[in-house]
Amino acid sequence: MSTAASDKAAPEKLTPVYGPSSEQPPLFDGTTRLYTAYICPYAQRVWITRNFKGLQNEIKLVPLNLQDRPAWYKEKVYPPNKVPALEHNGKIIGESLDLVKYLDANFEGPSITPDDPAKKQFADELLSYSDTFVGSVFSSFKGDVANEVDPVFDFLENSLSRFNDGPFFLGQFSLVDIAYIPFIERFQVFLSEVLKYDITEGRPKLAALIEEANKLEAYKPTKVDPKQTVEAFRKRLSAQ
Numbered sequence: 001m002s003t004a005a006s007d008k009a010a011p012e013k014l015t016p017v018y019g020p021s022s023e024q025p026p027l028f029d030g031t032t033r034l035y036t037a038y039i040c041p042y043a044q045r046v047w048i049t050r051n052f053k054g055l056q057n058e059i060k061l062v063p064l065n066l067q068d069r070p071a072w073y074k075e076k077v078y079p080p081n082k083v084p085a086l087e088h089n090g091k092i093i094g095e096s097l098d099l100v101k102y103l104d105a106n107f108e109g110p111s112i113t114p115d116d117p118a119k120k121q122f123a124d125e126l127l128s129y130s131d132t133f134v135g136s137v138f139s140s141f142k143g144d145v146a147n148e149v150d151p152v153f154d155f156l157e158n159s160l161s162r163f164n165d166g167p168f169f170l171g172q173f174s175l176v177d178i179a180y181i182p183f184i185e186r187f188q189v190f191l192s193e194v195l196k197y198d199i200t201e202g203r204p205k206l207a208a209l210i211e212e213a214n215k216l217e218a219y220k221p222t223k224v225d226p227k228q229t230v231e232a233f234r235k236r237l238s239a240q
């Protein structure tokens, strides 16, 4: 596994978003493409992985307008019609956590997978818990927020005490941080601005994780404008 010091991503100019009238990029022409949406936390996981591994030139971003997707995406590229999806070696592959692992296994660049068996096991546990984490926080928005999210963020704080060789979930930066950070980023914004709940209060390890993540060149360009997060979450809440 690599330290944040091996994070060598260079700033990149963001590709404009593809909407209904955008022409489809040629499919299976040998280019590796990440179909993504700048607003999507699942897609952000794969984007961070690509950047951390220094694959900006190898993997081209195709950012979609999620509200108004081009018809060719569902028809010709990825029938589930979700992002992220990766076009590689004549195939389309989906599911963010599978893609994070796929990039690590099939491309050059610093590893994000631990070698240590104890870290590997803990990584599996935390990755399995990630959907529960996301679901629990979302469902708290309509309830008694503090009571419902306290145990969830306390669980993260305790998990961050397991390995002490760095500020991240497994000590050094890994796929576990990549799985959680896009959601921690959004929950921190929404819970603080709208529901007046500070996820870092009394949780120094979580605060340190966020601080260190914010220094990573691989992560910085993937962060979402907080206003967009608030707007997206408000919409989601009112649709429930």
Ligand SMILES: N[C@@H](CCC(=O)N[C@@H](CS)C(=O)NCC(=O)O)C(=O)O
Pocket: 037, 039, 040, 041, 042, 043, 066, 081, 082, 083, 084, 094, 095, 096, 097
């Ligand atoms: N389990 C999927 C979830 C992906 C997902 O839900 N993506 C959302 C955007 S954040 C999406 O594409 N939604 C479009 C839709 O459901 O129609 C993953 O981990 O990749």
